[in-house]
Amino acid sequence: MKRSGAQIVWEMLRHEGVEVVFGMPGGSIMTTYHPLQDYGIRHVLIRHELAAAHAADGYARVSGRVGVAMATSGPGATNLTTGIATAMMDSIPLVCITGQVASSTIGSDAFQESDITGITLPITKHNYLVTDVDELAETIHEAFYIAQTGRPGPVLIDLPKDVQCAVTDFAVPEDRVDLPGYHPDCMIDDAALDRAAERIESAKRPVILAGHGVVRAGAREELRLLAERMEMPVATTLLGKGSLSETHPLSLGMVGMHGAAPANHAVQEADLLLALGMRFDDRFTGCLERFAPHAAVVHVDLDVSEIGKNVPVDVAIVADVRDVLKGLLARASKASHVAWIERIEVLRADAKEHEVLEHTDSESLTAPHVIDEIWRQTGGKAIVVADVGQNQMWSSQYYRSDGVRPFVTSGGLGPMGFALPAAIGAQIAAPDAEVWVIAGDGGFQMNIQELATVVQEDLPLKMAVLNNGFLGMVRQWQEFFFDHRYESTRLLSPDFARVARAYDIAGERAGTQKESEDAIRAARSPKAGPALIEFAVTSEGDAGNVYPMVPPGAALHEMMRRPIAVGSKGQGAGR
Amino acid sequence: MMRTLVSLVEDKPGTLNRVVSLFRRRAFNIESLTVGHTERPGVSRMTIVVDSARTDSRKVEQNLQKLVNVLSVEDVTDHAAVLRDLAVIKVRTAEGTRSEIMQVVSTFRGRIIDVGLETLVVEATGPDEEIDRLVEILRPFGILEMVRTGRVAMVRGDVMEANNKKAR
Numbered sequence: 001m002k003r004s005g006a007q008i009v010w011e012m013l014r015h016e017g018v019e020v021v022f023g024m025p026g027g028s029i030m031t032t033y034h035p036l037q038d039y040g041i042r043h044v045l046i047r048h049e050l051a052a053a054h055a056a057d058g059y060a061r062v063s064g065r066v067g068v069a070m071a072t073s074g075p076g077a078t079n080l081t082t083g084i085a086t087a088m089m090d091s092i093p094l095v096c097i098t099g100q101v102a103s104s105t106i107g108s109d110a111f112q113e114s115d116i117t118g119i120t121l122p123i124t125k126h127n128y129l130v131t132d133v134d135e136l137a138e139t140i141h142e143a144f145y146i147a148q149t150g151r152p153g154p155v156l157i158d159l160p161k162d163v164q165c166a167v168t169d170f171a172v173p174e175d176r177v178d179l180p181g182y183h184p185d186c187m188i189d190d191a192a193l194d195r196a197a198e199r200i201e202s203a204k205r206p207v208i209l210a211g212h213g214v215v216r217a218g219a220r221e222e223l224r225l226l227a228e229r230m231e232m233p234v235a236t237t238l239l240g241k242g243s244l245s246e247t248h249p250l251s252l253g254m255v256g257m258h259g260a261a262p263a264n265h266a267v268q269e270a271d272l273l274l275a276l277g278m279r280f281d282d283r284f285t286g287c288l289e290r291f292a293p294h295a296a297v298v299h300v301d302l303d304v305s306e307i308g309k310n311v312p313v314d315v316a317i318v319a320d321v322r323d324v325l326k327g328l329l330a331r332a333s334k335a336s337h338v339a340w341i342e343r344i345e346v347l348r349a350d351a352k353e354h355e356v357l358e359h360t361d362s363e364s365l366t367a368p369h370v371i372d373e374i375w376r377q378t379g380g381k382a383i384v385v386a387d388v389g390q391n392q393m394w395s396s397q398y399y400r401s402d403g404v405r406p407f408v409t410s411g412g413l414g415p416m417g418f419a420l421p422a423a424i425g426a427q428i429a430a431p432d433a434e435v436w437v438i439a440g441d442g443g444f445q446m447n448i449q450e451l452a453t454v455v456q457e458d459l460p461l462k463m464a465v466l467n468n469g470f471l472g473m474v475r476q477w478q479e480f481f482f483d484h485r486y487e488s489t490r491l492l493s494p495d496f497a498r499v500a501r502a503y504d505i506a507g508e509r510a511g512t513q514k515e516s517e518d519a520i521r522a523a524r525s526p527k528a529g530p531a532l533i534e535f536a537v538t539s540e541g542d543a544g545n546v547y548p549m550v551p552p553g554a555a556l557h558e559m560m561r562r563p564i565a566v567g568s569k570g571q572g573a574g575r
Numbered sequence: 576m577m578r579t580l581v582s583l584v585e586d587k588p589g590t591l592n593r594v595v596s597l598f599r600r601r602a603f604n605i606e607s608l609t610v611g612h613t614e615r616p617g618v619s620r621m622t623i624v625v626d627s628a629r630t631d632s633r634k635v636e637q638n639l640q641k642l643v644n645v646l647s648v649e650d651v652t653d654h655a656a657v658l659r660d661l662a663v664i665k666v667r668t669a670e671g672t673r674s675e676i677m678q679v680v681s682t683f684r685g686r687i688i689d690v691g692l693e694t695l696v697v698e699a700t701g702p703d704e705e706i707d708r709l710v711e712i713l714r715p716f717g718i719l720e721m722v723r724t725g726r727v728a729m730v731r732g733d734v735m736e737a738n739n740k741k742a743r
Contacts, residue, residue, distance in 0.1 A: 121593060122600045126643045129588075146643060181585060181646040305637035 003170035005133045005163045006032040009097065010039035012140040015172050018068050020044060020059065020428055022052040026072025027112055029099030031164040044428065044457055047449040049076050051421035053083020054447070057092050058425030061408050062383060062433075064218075066093045066147050067425060073099045074112030077158070078119065082415050085123040087154040089412025090239060091212065093147040094154035095140075103131055103160045117158050125153030133166035138173045145177045150184030151303045152216065186302060186319040188327060196274070196298045196315045196324075197331035203272035203296075205340045206232045209255065212239035212411065213277010213301060213321045220244065220403060222325035223276070230335045233344055235263040237278045239411040241396055245403030247380075252344070256284040257550045258393040261354070262347035264548065264556040269343070270295045277301060277321040280310040281412070290555035300324045354562045356543055363512060366543045367391065367466045370516055370535045371398035371438060374464065377520050378434055381405060382462075385426055387419035387439035390472035393546045395438045405433070417446025420463070424450060427459045434462065434524070441467040441493045451503040454530050462523050463532040465496045468539035476545050480560075481552075500532035511536040577606060578632040579658065579728045580623040582639055583613065583646040590644045594621065597638055604629045607725030618646065622727045655731045660703040661724040663688070664710065665696050667717030676716055683709045694719060 009032050020042040025033040046052045049071040056067030077098040087094045101110040117129045126146050128139050143155040227234050227250050234244045235252040244251050253260030273295045285291040296314040307316040356368050380402040386395035386409040410418045419439045427435045444465045454461050471489040500507030510516040523531035538544045547562035584590050606624040613620045625632045639648045685699030
């Protein structure tokens with residue numbers, strides 16, 4: 001059948017099972033938008049192309065499917081890039097389709113021309129500039145295949161205007177793809193699996209490090225079974241949060257710069273690390289030379305280039321985490337580590353001593369109080385989408401994952417402004433779920449325009465803006481390491497509740513723990529639609545800083561702890 | 576130590592850019608890179624030389640392998656392989672030096688491919704160390720211009736690069 005390039009785009013998106021596309025039309029992509037209504041695919045019109053990429057990302061993280069973003073050439077395409085880089089760093093399957101000026105004018109600096117395949121070369125898993133309409137269907141099929149197989153990632157397809165207009169004979173391409181240089185399937189090396197099992201068997205102080213790969217592979221159940229059978233405590237990366245319920249007795253919480261103290265100590269004292277689908281990022285390891293000095297490392301990852309990249313490895317298995325866990329379960333007999341578990345209980349008791357929730361007076365409102373309250377009221381059953389900075393670290397610490405629902409945040413790139421658009425995607429992927437945005441006053445203003453999209457799409461999003469009047473994480477570093485000089489970090493913000501109301505979103509403000517509880521309850525009431533709560537939280541001192549903190553250059557066990565005897569206010573140095 | 580990687584890549588627009596962009600992005604130092612056609616249409620062959628003191632050649636290999644347009648990568652350093660570099664060198668000649676230069680060139684099994692009034696153009700192929708020596712010997716005569724292709728490599732005998740076979 002005869003189809004234009006524009007029609008082929010939608011034919012193929014439908015063929016790939018796409019239900020929703022996030023985007024915004026413009027001069028070089030409007031030809032593709034033209035036939036959209038004939039194809040029954042939902043299009044979410046965002047207010048800035050960056051939000052399209054982040055929303056597609058949030059959708060992908062929650063649905064497990066490929067997120068699709070669409071934008072015009074030039075500025076539309078370049079606006080996507082931060083979102084594409086975010087997806088690349090966190091291995092999120094995206095397909096981004098951009099318009100391009102007509103083939104005949106490429107290279108002439110035409111209006112709204114940008115070399116988006118060149119620009120996105122290092123931040124995509126692969127990209128295409130389609131110059132022949134006869135290759136379009138095949139290219140889209142390949143793009144979806146590449147995005148979601150192996151280690152997932154973003155793929156960009158750049159579509160010149162003339163290719164969108166050109167008409168050709170269209171047939172859905174065969175299922176198999178012809179990619180001779182792409183081999184996403186890994187064979188498990190049984191000998192390596194045997195060696196890994198032996199290491200685990202003989203370990204006295206083992207720790208499992210669960211990363212994003214566990215979540216992506218859908219290996220939560222296998223992880224829990226192995227941890228329980230071998231009595232191995234489980235620590236996670238930021239994106240591995242959610243791989244095991246954080247109320248499980250073997251859960252240690254997150255490792256890293258702002259990891260849980262028991263998790264950080266356990267890694268430093270461990271004699272074996274079973275690292276699953278994670279990449280030993282610098283925020284995770286602290287000082288690399290003194291990371292886990294006593295531990296043998298068994299590293300499981302799909303991506304061979306991650307093996308030995310940062311940390312020397314004793315046993316490497318390049319394979320899907322779930323398959324490896326199944327292989328280990330088949331080999332592992334029951335084990336117990338009484339002394340090790342006792343040691344971890346000591347570390348836990350010590351962490352409780354430093355806990356801010358135990359020490360601040362009942363009046364002042366801190367960010368941990370707010371997030372703890374959201375956790376209590378939602379019973380841990382909300383999908384939390386955290387922004388970047390202090391709010392993100394507190395979210396990871398205080399919104400204890402139930403091991404089922406995803407915790408959505410940007411782990412690698414860390415773009416402020418991620419949470420609101422990503423939550424739009426998350427809510428669309430899970431319309432019946434309770435989705436909470438947790439963001440700071442700085443990050444929320446980076447994509448605040450998407451409040452319009454929330455209303456337009458009728459999404460019951462709950463938004464918590466933790467307002468401490470600062471770019472909080474930078475301020476914390478200035479307090480600790482830059483002589484308390486708060487250079488350019490004090491922020492002027494609008495009245496967020498009034499801004500929300502201007503968009504027809506319920507807006508509240510809370511300044512005490514009581515107000516906070518009430519506002520969260522009201523926002524969650526069954527008939528409440530979208531709601532935004534601005535929380536005026538402690539901005540400085542021991543209750544305004546994220547603890548623990550592993551200072552730059554320090555090893556994990558050298559983390560700064562919250563001083564034990566503190567009031568909640570004032571300018572405490574925090575050391 | 577210099578390590579030599581041989582990579583077969585799809586001959587598509589932008590493939591070389593992808594490879595080079597990867598080296599830049601990962602801060603890999605490359606000593607030389609050659610690219611050219613192979614016996615198969617649509618497939619190009621790259622020879623990449625890496626100084627392992629500065630860049631971990633295994634990381635280069637692993638990361639190259641991830642590029643969709645890269646069909647295969649193999650480190651041939653530890654194989655018996657023929658390694659060749661081609662140099663074209665324009666040397667200044669003066670009274671009495673012309674025959675001396677020609678003698679040197681023939682010792683290195685090079686050829687004189689152009690003769691000017693005060694210049695000779697020399698062509699030489701061989702392992703890169705041999706070309707290095709020729710260059711050193713010619714330098715005192717005055718090298719006016721030089722171009723070298725960089726190393727190309729091929730494993731000796733009936734053995735083809737394992738990946739080469741797989742990629743067929």
